[in-house]
Amino acid sequence: xxxxxxxxxxxxxxxxxxxxxxxxxxxxxxxxxxxxxxxxxxxxxxxxxxxxxxxxxxxxxxxxxxxxxxxxxxxxxxxxxxxxxxxxxxxxxxxxxxxxxxxxxxxxxxxxxxxxxxxxxxxxxxxxxxxxxxxxxxxxxxxxxxxxxxxxxxxxxxxxxxxxxxxxxxxxxxxxxxxxxxxxxxxxxxxxxxxxxxxxxxxxxxxxxxxxxxxxxxxxxxxxxxxxxxxxxxxxxxxxxxxxxxxxxxxxxxxxxxxxxxxxxxxxxxxxxxxxxxxxxxxxxxxxxxxxxxxxxxxxxxxxxxxxxxxxxxxxxxxxxxxxxxxxxxxxxxxxxxxxxxxxxxxxxxxxxxxxxxxxxxxxxxxxxxxxxxxxxxxxxxxxxxxxxxxxxxxxxxxxxxxxxxxxxxxxxxxxxxxxxxxxxxxxxxxxxxxxxxxxxxxxxxxxxxxxxxxxxxxxxxxxxxxxxxxxxxxxxxxxxxxxxxxxxxxxxxxxxxxxxxxxxxxxxxxxxxxxxxxxxxxxxxxxxxxxxxxxxxxxxxxxxxxxxxxxxxxxxxxxxxxxxxxxxx
Amino acid sequence: xxxxxxxxxxxxxxxxxxxxxxxxxxxxxxxxxxxxxxxxxxxxxxxxxxxxxxxxxxxxxxxxxxxxxxxxxxxxxxxxxxxxxxxxxxxxxxxxxxxxxxxxxxxxxxxxxxxxxxxxxxxxxxxxxxxxxxxxxxxxxxxxxxxxxxxxxxxxxxxxxxxxxxxxxxxxxxxxxxxxxxxxxxxxxxxxxxxxx
Numbered sequence: 001x002x003x004x005x006x007x008x009x010x011x012x013x014x015x016x017x018x019x020x021x022x023x024x025x026x027x028x029x030x031x032x033x034x035x036x037x038x039x040x041x042x043x044x045x046x047x048x049x050x051x052x053x054x055x056x057x058x059x060x061x062x063x064x065x066x067x068x069x070x071x072x073x074x075x076x077x078x079x080x081x082x083x084x085x086x087x088x089x090x091x092x093x094x095x096x097x098x099x100x101x102x103x104x105x106x107x108x109x110x111x112x113x114x115x116x117x118x119x120x121x122x123x124x125x126x127x128x129x130x131x132x133x134x135x136x137x138x139x140x141x142x143x144x145x146x147x148x149x150x151x152x153x154x155x156x157x158x159x160x161x162x163x164x165x166x167x168x169x170x171x172x173x174x175x176x177x178x179x180x181x182x183x184x185x186x187x188x189x190x191x192x193x194x195x196x197x198x199x200x201x202x203x204x205x206x207x208x209x210x211x212x213x214x215x216x217x218x219x220x221x222x223x224x225x226x227x228x229x230x231x232x233x234x235x236x237x238x239x240x241x242x243x244x245x246x247x248x249x250x251x252x253x254x255x256x257x258x259x260x261x262x263x264x265x266x267x268x269x270x271x272x273x274x275x276x277x278x279x280x281x282x283x284x285x286x287x288x289x290x291x292x293x294x295x296x297x298x299x300x301x302x303x304x305x306x307x308x309x310x311x312x313x314x315x316x317x318x319x320x321x322x323x324x325x326x327x328x329x330x331x332x333x334x335x336x337x338x339x340x341x342x343x344x345x346x347x348x349x350x351x352x353x354x355x356x357x358x359x360x361x362x363x364x365x366x367x368x369x370x371x372x373x374x375x376x377x378x379x380x381x382x383x384x385x386x387x388x389x390x391x392x393x394x395x396x397x398x399x400x401x402x403x404x405x406x407x408x409x410x411x412x413x414x415x416x417x418x419x420x421x422x423x424x425x426x427x428x429x430x431x432x433x434x435x436x437x438x439x440x441x442x443x444x445x446x447x448x449x450x451x452x453x454x455x456x457x458x459x460x461x462x463x464x465x466x467x468x469x470x471x472x473x474x475x476x477x478x479x480x481x482x483x484x485x486x487x488x489x490x491x492x493x494x495x496x497x498x499x500x501x502x503x504x505x506x507x508x509x510x511x512x513x514x515x516x517x518x519x520x521x522x523x524x525x526x527x528x529x530x531x532x533x534x535x536x537x538x539x540x541x542x543x544x545x546x547x548x549x550x551x552x553x554x555x556x557x558x559x560x561x562x563x564x565x566x567x568x569x570x
Numbered sequence: 571x572x573x574x575x576x577x578x579x580x581x582x583x584x585x586x587x588x589x590x591x592x593x594x595x596x597x598x599x600x601x602x603x604x605x606x607x608x609x610x611x612x613x614x615x616x617x618x619x620x621x622x623x624x625x626x627x628x629x630x631x632x633x634x635x636x637x638x639x640x641x642x643x644x645x646x647x648x649x650x651x652x653x654x655x656x657x658x659x660x661x662x663x664x665x666x667x668x669x670x671x672x673x674x675x676x677x678x679x680x681x682x683x684x685x686x687x688x689x690x691x692x693x694x695x696x697x698x699x700x701x702x703x704x705x706x707x708x709x710x711x712x713x714x715x716x717x718x719x720x721x722x723x724x725x726x727x728x729x730x731x732x733x734x735x736x737x738x739x740x741x742x743x744x745x746x747x748x749x750x751x752x753x754x755x756x757x758x759x760x761x762x763x764x765x766x767x
Contacts, residue, residue: 004742004745004746007746008746008747011746049581049584052580052584053577053580053581053584054573054576054577054580055577055581068574069574069577069578072574072575072578073578073581073582075578076575076578076579076582077582080582080586123659123660123661125657125658125659125660126658126659134590134591134594135586135590135591136590138589138590138593138594139585139586139589139590142585142589143582143585143589171577171581174581178585178588178589183588183589183593186593187593187596187597190597190601191597191600191601191604194597194601194604194605194608194609195604195605195608196608197608197612197625198608199608199609199610199611199612200594200597200598200601200602200609201598201601201602201609201610201611202595202598203610205657205658206611206613206620206623207620208613208620208621208622208623208628209619209620209621210621210622210628210629211621211622211628211630211635211755211758211759211762212629212630212631212632212635214628214629216622216626216628216655216656216657217656217657217658218611218613218620218622218623218626218657219657219658220610220611222594222595222597222598224597224601224609225593225594225597225598226594229589240660240702241659241660241661242643242660242661242662242701242702242703242704245662245700245701245702246660246702246704247625247626247627247702247704247705247706248611248625248626251612251625252743252748253742253743253747253748253749254743254744254747254748256747256748257747310667312667312668312672312673313672313673313676313694316673316676316677316680317680318680318681318684318691318692319676319677319680319691319692319694319697320690320691320692320693320694320711321694322693322694322711323693323694323695323709323711324694325667325694325698326639326694326695326698326700327662327663327665327667327672327676327698327699328662328663328664328665328698328699328700328701329698329700329701330700330701330702330705330707331639331695331700331705331707331708331709331749331751332705332707332748332749332751333748333749334748334749335749337747337748337749353701354701355701356662356663356664356701358664358665358666359662359663359664359665359666359667359672360667361667362667362668452664453664453665453666453668453669454669455666455668456668457666457668457669477664478661478662478664479664479665479666560666560667560668563668564667564668568668569668569669569670569673570666570668570669570670
């Protein structure tokens with residue numbers, strides 16, 4: 001039993017390693033404006049889109065203009081999503097005749113999907129029409145992922161260029177990301193998922209008469225098309241409440257493996273693309289190495305913590321603990337598939353779930369929580385993971401510069417006061433923000449009313465919700481009842497902060513680097529492609545993220561762990 | 571500013587057409603053509619009646635049927651106390667490992683199942699709720715645990731029942747992925763077909 005678990009992990013890592021370079025090469029070519037094998041097919045489509053929208057393909061933007069277009073686009077997207085959810089009763093493809101989504105839930109969901117968070121306060125199967133699922137949610141699975149990708153590409157250009165004011169054209173980057181990368185992979189993945197059993201229909205729910213004579217309403221829908229992009233775009237908002245644990249979203253161990261691969265596919269390849277676009281591939285290997293080490297470490301901790309039977313259940317006479325902790329898990333996935341997924345979905349900003357993290361053992365549930373608190377930078381969200389990690393790289397290089405007493409440099413760019421200030425602002429604002437909103441929730445009656453489990457676990461639920469929305473992840477300790485005005489509003493505010501308080505400084509840094517000269521590597525500069533730098537980078541991530549949140553973790557999952565060992569329940 | 575606004579609105583409109591309508595509808599068309607059974611929910615029919623989906627668990631309580639896992643897929647118990655397995659309310663218990671409610675629920679489920687096989691401990695999956703509340707499977711151990719009861723209720727030999735269980739058991743996919751499992755609905759259908767009550 002355990003041998004297959006380890007083998008699965010190895011096969012998973014091997015497939016990701018095998019796809020990283022070819023896909024990285026493709027992404028680098030795509031955003032460098034080179035022809036790809038899809039160009040003959042997609043170029044005409046691209047030209048039509050630019051013509052309709054008035055985009056000038058060859059006109060590049062300054063960082064301010066790039067950021068302005070991005071913000072305006074996100075704003076319009078959010079308003080349109082809100083409107084579709086509010087008017088769904090009057091719109092087509094609503095076979096179950098669902099009424100309008102409530103204002104606070106519609107607002108929360110609109111923000112959630114436009115920030116690539118996909119926090120799920122809604123229950124798809126009893127709230128949303130097919131039209132809403134397709135045009136309000138799935139569209140933004142593409143657009144928010146492509147937006148993150150565009151920001152990452154703009155930042156890479158900042159490193160790669162010298163003495164220039166421009167960092168690319170937002171709409172061109174957005175369009176290319178969708179047409180050449182997200183859409184083609186999503187089409188193939190969606191069809192594979194249908195083959196495995198994921199439904200894809202616009203017909204309404206089916207009434208079944210069960211063998212014992214009961215009635216069962218089987219909810220259906222265009223699920224596969226949404227499922228594919230939900231994982232590929234590291235979005236994570238489910239068609240159903242149960243997300244990827246639902247047998248219609250994730251019917252077999254094979255569909256599970258494929259979906260899990262889709263989560264890491266682009267984030268891993270993008271690191272390789274970074275190395276190619278700056279012409280220094282070893283630099284990218286160092287970043288990839290740091291991410292890889294943190295992934296393996298998280299997986300090892302989560303797996304070993306979850307493999308221990310729950311002592312509170314093991315003492316029940318007549319209970320067989322041999323299978324492990326099956327509460328909140330599906331039989332077809334069991335321990336290994338559930339734990340691997342929990343780690344990948346929180347390393348990235350995906351947030352899809354195939355098991356319930358609320359029911360994980362305290363230290364196993366703490367792994368996704370910590371991954372999210374670090375900002376989902378271990379491969380991370382599409383685009384967001386790379387630019388989030390590069391923020392930490394800037395800080396790491398700055399610290400190294402202080403230690404060796406020279407102006408810090410990274411890939412040929414001098415890192416000066418402006419960039420360090422922007423990076424520190426982005427990191428501190430979001431981490432402090434998470435703690436502040438959590439504090440608000442734990443001292444207000446409305447916040448405490450949402451708690452689903454008593455004792456320290458209640459704090460973990462609230463903490464997870466705000467860390468998850470801040471990192472634009474979207475997974476949850478779902479025992480928290482968050483579909484109410486208080487949480488819908490506060491979590492939406494957190495999602496906006498987590499998204500744009502990072503994106504704007506990133507674009508400013510991109511603009512600032514693009515304007516600088518490239519300096520030749522100087523003697524005595526701290527090399528950033530060595531094992532030492534990998535260790536330093538991991539240390540910086542651990543210090544910034546870990547120490548900020550350690551007191552909160554001590555009061556949540558860590559106390560729960562010791563209470564459980566001592567036989568104390570809540 | 572006005573041109574930037576126009577650009578944003580048009581881009582949302584065009585992308586909604588491509589990724590929100592053309593993409594899902596094209597996938598729907600191809601899926602209906604290539605994999606009609608799966609695309610429509612892997613439904614099982616007896617004559618004109620749909621009796622369920624092979625992927626969606628359903629509630630069984632009669633002794634002559636294999637029972638599924640406890641399910642939390644139901645509208646809030648305050649509204650309609652149900653037995654779970656309601657696909658319009660998918661979800662799990664979300665109970666923490668340190669929760670007393672979890673211990674009580676598992677202990678109650680153990681007491682309920684124990685009479686089926688008084689000499690054996692009850693397999694964990696048979697007394698814990700799944701994440702979706704719609705888990706179509708139980709573990710081979712959970713099926714074996716119920717063999718005596720089902721055989722007795724149907725007046726057939728345990729070996730006959732075991733043969734059917736084996737037919738409905740799947741191992742690791744490709745010898746590697748997932749866990750061995752028994753599809754409860756398929757097994758119960760097979761029981762009805764081959765061994766009358």
